[in-house]
Amino acid sequence: xxxxxxCLEAEGLVEVRPQSGYYVRTxxxxxxxxxxxxxxxxxxxxxxxxxxxxxxLRLMRQQREPGWLPFSLSVPAPSLLPVDKLMKSFQQxxxxxxxxxxxxxxxAGNADLRRQVARYALFWGSRLTDEEIITTxxxxxxxxxxxxxxxxxxxxxxxxSPIYFGILQTLRSLGLKVLELPTDPLTGVDLDVLEEHxxxxxxxxxxxxxxxxxxxxxxxxxxxxxxxxxLMETYQIPLIEDDLYGDLHFAPDRPLPCKAFxxxxxxxxxxxxxxxxxxxxxxxxVAPGRYYDELLQIKRYQAGFSPGITQxxxxxxxxxxxxxxxxxxxxxxxxxxxxRYQQSIRAHFPSGTRISEPQGGFTLWVEVDxxxxxxxxxxxxxxxxxxxxxxxxxxxxxxxxxxMRLSYGLPFDERVAWGLQTIGQLxxxxxxx
Numbered sequence: 001x002x003x004x005x006x007c008l009e010a011e012g013l014v015e016v017r018p019q020s021g022y023y024v025r026t027x028x029x030x031x032x033x034x035x036x037x038x039x040x041x042x043x044x045x046x047x048x049x050x051x052x053x054x055x056x057l058r059l060m061r062q063q064r065e066p067g068w069l070p071f072s073l074s075v076p077a078p079s080l081l082p083v084d085k086l087m088k089s090f091q092q093x094x095x096x097x098x099x100x101x102x103x104x105x106x107x108a109g110n111a112d113l114r115r116q117v118a119r120y121a122l123f124w125g126s127r128l129t130d131e132e133i134i135t136t137x138x139x140x141x142x143x144x145x146x147x148x149x150x151x152x153x154x155x156x157x158x159x160x161s162p163i164y165f166g167i168l169q170t171l172r173s174l175g176l177k178v179l180e181l182p183t184d185p186l187t188g189v190d191l192d193v194l195e196e197h198x199x200x201x202x203x204x205x206x207x208x209x210x211x212x213x214x215x216x217x218x219x220x221x222x223x224x225x226x227x228x229x230x231l232m233e234t235y236q237i238p239l240i241e242d243d244l245y246g247d248l249h250f251a252p253d254r255p256l257p258c259k260a261f262x263x264x265x266x267x268x269x270x271x272x273x274x275x276x277x278x279x280x281x282x283x284x285x286v287a288p289g290r291y292y293d294e295l296l297q298i299k300r301y302q303a304g305f306s307p308g309i310t311q312x313x314x315x316x317x318x319x320x321x322x323x324x325x326x327x328x329x330x331x332x333x334x335x336x337x338x339x340r341y342q343q344s345i346r347a348h349f350p351s352g353t354r355i356s357e358p359q360g361g362f363t364l365w366v367e368v369d370x371x372x373x374x375x376x377x378x379x380x381x382x383x384x385x386x387x388x389x390x391x392x393x394x395x396x397x398x399x400x401x402x403x404m405r406l407s408y409g410l411p412f413d414e415r416v417a418w419g420l421q422t423i424g425q426l427x428x429x430x431x432x433x
Contacts, residue, residue: 033354034185034186034354034355034356034357035185035216035354035355035356035365035366035367035403036185036354036367037182037183037184037185038161038162038180038182038183038399039182040161040180040181040182040395040397040399041180041397042193042197044156044177044178044179044202045177045178045180045396045397052392052393055375055378055390055393056165056393059072059378059387059389059390059393060072062382062387063387065385067385068385068386068387069384069385069386069387069410069415069416069419070387070407070410071386071387071388071389071406071407071410071419071423072387072388072389072405072406072407073387073407073409074214074275074362074363074389074405074407074409075274075275075279075407075409076275076276076279076330076334076362076409077409077410077411079411080330080333080334080409080411081277081278081326081330082277082317082322082326085317085322085326086277086278086281086313086317089313089314089316089317090309090310090313092313092316093309093310093312093313093315093316094309096312096316097308097309097312100309101308101309101312103308104305104308105135105305105306105307105308105311107296107299107300107305108131108133108134108135108296109133109134109135109136109285109306109311110135110306110308110311110312110315111130112311112312112315112316112319113135113283113285113311113312113314113315113318114130114131114133114134114135114285115130115315116314116315116318116319117130117133117271117285117318118130118132118133119318120318120323121287123254124254124255124256124257124260125256125260126259126260128259128287132287132289132292133285133286133287134285134286134287134288134292134295134296134299135283135284135285135306135311136270136272136284136285136286136299136303136306137282137283137284137303137306137307138272138274138282138283138284139242139244139270139271139272139274139284140166140170140284141282141284141303142270142271142272142284142285142286143167143170143207143240143242143270144170144174145286145295145298145299145302145303146207146240146268146270146286146288146291146295147170147171147174147176147205147207147240148174148298148302149268149288149291149294149295149298150204150205150238150240150268150291151174151176151204151205153174153175153176154175154176154177155176155177155204155205156176156177156178156179156202156203156204156205157171157176157177157178157179157203157204157205157206157207158179158181158194158197158203158205158206158207158208159171159178159179159180159181159206159207159208160180160181160183160188160189160208160209160213160216161180161181161182161183161394161395161397161399162183162215162216162365162391162394162395162400162403163180163209163213163394163395164209164213164214164215164394165389165393165394167207167242168394168395168396171207178396179197179202179203180395180396180397181193181194183216183218184218185216185218185356185357185365186218186357187218187220187221187224188208188210188213188218188219188220188224189208189220189228191224191227191228191231194206194228194231195231198231198234198235198237199235203237204237205237205238205239205240206228206232206237206238206239206240207239207240207242208228208239208240208241208242208258209241209242209243209244209245210224210225210228210241210243210255210257210258211243211245211246211249211255211257211360212245212246212248212249212358212359212360212361213245213361214244214245214361214363214405215356215363215364215365215389215391215394215405216356216358216363216365217356217357217358217359217360217361217363217364217365218356218358218359219249219255219359219360222255222256225256225257225258225260225261226261228258229258229261229262229263229266229267230261232266232267233263233264233266236266237266238266238267238268238291239258239266239267239268240268240270241257241258241259241267241268241269241270242270243257243259243269243270243271244270244271244272244274244275245275245360245361246271246360247276247327248275248276248327248330248331248334248360248361248362249331249359249360250331250334250335250338250358250359250360251359251360255360257269259287262289264289264290265289265290265291266289266290267289268286268287268288268289268291268295269286269287269288269289270284270285270286271284271285271286272284272285273314275361275362276326276327276330277314277317277323277326278310278313278314281310281313281314282307282310283310283311283314331360333411334360334361334362334408334409336412337362337408337409337410337411337412338358338362338364338408340408340412341364341406341408341412341416341420342355342364344412344416344417344420344421345364345366345406345420345424347424348420348421348423348424348425349366349368349423349424349427350368350369350424350427350428350431352368352369353366353367353368353369354366354367354368355367362407362408362409363405363406363407363408364405364406364407364408365391365403365404365405366403366404366405366406367391367402367403368402368403368404368427369402369427369431370402371402371430371431372402372427372430372431373401373402374388374390374391374392374401374402374403374404375390375392375401377390377404377423377426377427377430378390378404380426381422381423381426384419384422386419386422386423388404388405388406388423389404389405389406390403390404391403391404391405406420
């Protein structure tokens, strides 16, 4: 019966009321469409728009200030994470590691963690071994090592559009040029357009998020993933695959990563537990394929050893069914959150608002009337202590000014409902002027 309730909650048909029980929910009919297919200009950009960096820094500070409602923060709330069990794993790691974990780890990373990552990869048919995996301090560190390995300053990297601003920052810091690709909000990048650029020799690497990209939340179909890898093989171009959100699927089964179709070692598969288990532990990994030796050397000279104790703690947590049980519950909560956020947005935002239909992860991409500038909206929300992430930060081009990213990593409650209603009211007020 409990499992049945979990399933009904995940489908958005019932809701839990603390110390009261399960109640049937009233469903609001869906309105409008998903956001439009992106259409960035077919030009290469190297620098961000000059006025965006201070805005981004200010918004990121707001996320951490007490009393704020951080819709802009794309991590699950601590209440959704197994904090007590993680503490026990950490204490166990202190007992198991030599001298309590104060010694350096292996350069490739904690052996137990690498074995557990390889074991979990078996769920999607992987043939990876622990000897093919290198640990990192989170997924961004993995992406950065990959970029340092396969690119040189001035090279062009193809990405989705819109794309997570942290990736744009990383590319810029390494002196790389960015080619933004047209992207469908349900299926991902336009592979025909990508092939045109590959044929013209304009791309030296690709960095894509095929599973539940941030911010659109799409999942690239398997046929598209297979074709993408075939394109990489045809043109001998490496693909950095950010699979950070792959475990946060709403469908019954985990989607395949592009790495599952890789036969030539051209896919550098990156992952982490930062979005599923322990954001602050900064534990990630990469399976760099044919680039293993070069990437390990770059890590040795530029990144150094990874902290052993947090990696051992995560390895201990992965070593039994605790992680899968946690993921099952987290996915159910996130799916329910997503549906309730969508319903609240449809109820309070103006008619014509377009909302993404994420198939996993925890971010919504919301497209409102073109007369609304979400940078200005973010400023207007500041007195209410509500933080959103304006859409213009997810591109190097002047686009997405009427879009925003909202995280549904916060459990839906009265305060969240008030926050979404307040955003909708301010948009209505702007349109009425």
